[in-house]
Amino acid sequence: MTEPVVRVLxxxxxxxxxxGIASLLGIQPGIEVVGTATDGRDAIDKAVELTPDIVLMDVxxxxxxxxxxxxxxxxxxxxCRVVMLTTFDDEDYVVRSxxxxxxxxxxxxxxxxxxxxxxxxxxxxVAQFDPAAAARLAAALDRTGDQxxxxxxxxxxxxxxxxxxxxxxxxxxxxxxxxxxxxxxISRVLTRLGLxxxxxxxxxxxxxxxx
Numbered sequence: 001m002t003e004p005v006v007r008v009l010x011x012x013x014x015x016x017x018x019x020g021i022a023s024l025l026g027i028q029p030g031i032e033v034v035g036t037a038t039d040g041r042d043a044i045d046k047a048v049e050l051t052p053d054i055v056l057m058d059v060x061x062x063x064x065x066x067x068x069x070x071x072x073x074x075x076x077x078x079x080c081r082v083v084m085l086t087t088f089d090d091e092d093y094v095v096r097s098x099x100x101x102x103x104x105x106x107x108x109x110x111x112x113x114x115x116x117x118x119x120x121x122x123x124x125x126v127a128q129f130d131p132a133a134a135a136r137l138a139a140a141l142d143r144t145g146d147q148x149x150x151x152x153x154x155x156x157x158x159x160x161x162x163x164x165x166x167x168x169x170x171x172x173x174x175x176x177x178x179x180x181x182x183x184x185x186i187s188r189v190l191t192r193l194g195l196x197x198x199x200x201x202x203x204x205x206x207x208x209x210x211x
Contacts, residue, residue: 040069163205
């Protein structure tokens with residue numbers, strides 16, 4: 001069966017970089033670049049119009065930066081996933097991007113084939129992080145303290161399965177629970193650990209040895 005084409009919007013304020021990324025991605029199999037945008041505000045307008053599957057978003061841009069745009073896109077176009085693509089692996093940017101709802105954080109020195117693979121994985125729901133960005137996030141989480149001991153055995157089990165990429169239905173089937181119960185467990189895990197979403201939960205589990 002043919003894999004669905006992943007529709008991508010590329011956002012960067014530098015024309016040469018923006019067009020270069022779009023050109024390199026456009027020749028990769030299974031990926032269609034549906035448009036480009038020059039800043040966060042333009043990205044929101046283009047995403048509403050084009051409804052891409054993935055938005056590759058720069059961080060530092062005039063008018064509206066990438067972090068602000070992520071939060072707005074999550075509200076305006078909830079069906080698309082935003083992956084940050086930047087030269088900055090600053091801890092503040094990494095943490096703020098994820099809190100805003102980004103589905104990954106990559107650096108621009110990534111080879112085009114690996115970037116294409118990351119786009120496909122992000123579309124499949126697998127968070128993608130550059131090793132340097134992951135290290136920054138781990139450092140930030142470490143300073144918040146390890147709260148995993150506050151989880152019940154079942155909650156820790158659910159967290160491990162979430163981190164492994166399992167859907168709510170798959171977790172329910174594996175643990176012989178209803179999907180509603182799984183959702184409740186995940187909600188409690190996120191609340192107790194002070195995390196925003198499944199992406200942060202997966203990173204927390206990996207960086208605290210819960211996998």
